[in-house]
Amino acid sequence: MSTTVSAKRLAKALASHNIFAEREGNILRVQSTLRSDVRAEILLPDSLPLEAKAVSQLLAFAGMRHPHGGHVCRACATPDFHPGAPVPVGSILVTNHDFVVPESIGRDINCGMRLHVIDVPLERFLAHKERLVALLKGDLLEAARNVPTTPAAMTALFSDGLGAFWRAMRNTREGLFAHIDFAQVEAETTRLFAASHIAGNAHYAPEALQDTRRGLLRDPGLATLGAGNHFCEFQYVSQVLDRHRAFELGVRPGQLALMVHSGSRDVGSYIGTRWMDRAKAEWPTGVKHPESGLYGLCGPLAAEYLTAMHAAAHYADANRALIVELVRQRIRQVFGDQSMPLVCDVPHSIVLSEAGGNVHRKGATPAHAGQPLLIPGSMGDDSYLLDGLGHERWASSASHGAGRAVSRMEMAWKSKHDADAGAQRQFECITLREERRIEEAPGAYKPIGPVIESQVEEGLVRPIAKLSPLLTFKA
Structure with missing residues (x-):
């Protein structure tokens, strides 16, 4: 079920999956018919596709409990909602402060x-x-980049974040770091999302990246995009929608822009895998395991997971910053001195301790009042810079993009069997893998217009500027 259907047909289709559904405007309320206490809300215009699998996954997520007292306070989803593995993308789960679900964000910690x-x-x-x-x-x-780091700098990064990493690398004038404006990059850390300044702990990060017996390291994952929907895209500011706010953020009509989407790479996989395994291993002996396969952590272990998670989150911050630095140095090489100031950097796969509980965002962006955020479209669609409005009903969150409408497997099939599959919006993708142009083509994604409009109407966000794509790099 992935096409627009009437409310009556939608309810009937979901009922066959033991899901009761009712629509009120752009909001779809869903509830398990097997457990009356398991419910969620999805902000999704009826013009956008919906898959029953995603709803089933969301309700399994919403129904999590832990024998030691962990529970879910609220579950909801943003308009980019679609199936994940095993947690749906675009989902938000709020638990009590002593409970976390490592599987909720999996291995790509602090993708943003x-x-x-x-x-x-x-x-x-x-x-x-x-x-x-x-x-x-x-x-x-x-892989022509030259990004040497030191064990001490990596330890500083995992524990104290990007600012500590820049300070530790100041005297390593080799490769990329020989030409970094350290005063600028250190100043830019003040524009990072607030969670970037929460302490991690290097104890939980890979030892190989902190081995003091080694001199310079060349981490194969650092300053890399990663696969799938990650990208580095040149855009231009095609429209300013809030002139005063855009001026505050240094954004003007007609400006070029660079948007980077990447995460914590191998470090996130290392930490995420270990904590997902530990959540399963720590499940109380003699207690039936959850049918969903989702395991949570309670009490001190929940707090310990958050510390480990922030170590990986810091790595993701550095990864995006170093990708930008690669581009910034090439921009200066081609166009002369350019500062390329940072506008914002925001996560969309992270667990954060907030006033209402631990907020798990899987493919959803924090959207607190006055906080700038980004919602990109596809390679052939516009992206948006917005301000969050702190809507409590949606746990101060917004979508992280348009969201997939067609799976990668289906896009690959269409490219071989549908003669019109390539007749879509124009885009320019720089890649070494032809499958990226197929799997990530604009037709694989929902149109960005209804995704943005529904969130504006509901009061989740306020648009600041629209950015149109020029060319996209995909690994």
Whole structure:
């Protein structure tokens, strides 16, 4: 069930999956017919597709309990909602403060978005695009980057965050770090999302990246995009929708922009896997295991997980910042001195301790009042810079993108059997893997318009600027 259907047909289709559903405007309320206490709300216009599998996954998520007292306070989902493995993307789960679900964000801890603006006229950028693409293709796709780090800097990063990493690397003038403006990058840490300043603990991070017997390290995962829907995209500010707020953030009409979407790579996998395994191993002996396969952690273990998670989150911050630095140095090489200031950097796969409990966001972005955030469209669609409005009903959250409408497998099938599959919105994708152009084509995603409009109407966000794509790098 992935096409627009009437409310009556939708309710009937979900009922066959033991789900009761009723719609009120853009909000779909769902409840398990097997457990009356398991319910959730989905912000989803009826023009957007919905899969029963995603709803079943959300209710399994919402129904989690722990024998030692962990429970779910609220479950909801944003308009980019679609099935995940095993937690649906676009879902938000609020638990009591002593309970966490490592599986909720899995291995790609602190996957997120980073936005910079570039003061190069569009015409000049297009005139020199081929040279820039050739340089960045080596850095972003062909492993030509030179990003040496020290064990001490990595330990500082895992424990204290990106600011500590920059300070520890100041005297390592090799490779990428030989040309970094450390005063600028350290100042930019003040624009990171608030959670980036929460302490982690290097004890939970890979020992190989902190081995003091080694000199310089060259971590194969650092400053890399990763696969799937991750990207590095050049855009331009096609419309300013809130002139005063855009001015505060340093955004002007016609500016170029760089948006990076990536996460914690191998470090996130290392930490996430261990804690998902531990949640299962710590399940009380003699107690029936949950049918959903989702396991939580209670009490001191929940707090310990959050500390370990923040170590991986810091790595994701550094990963995005270093990808940007690769681009910034190439921009300066081609166009001369450019500061490329940071506008914002926000997570969308993280667990955060907030006033109402532990908020688990899987493919959902924090949208607290006055907090800038990013909602990208597909490679052929616009992206948006917005302010959060702190809507309590949706746990101060917003979508992290448009959301998939067609699976990667189905897109691959269409490319071989549907002659019209390629007749979609225009886009330019720089990649070494042809399957990326197919799997991540604009037609694989929901249209960004209804996704944004429904969240604006519901009062989750306020648009600041619209950014239109120029070219996208995908690994």
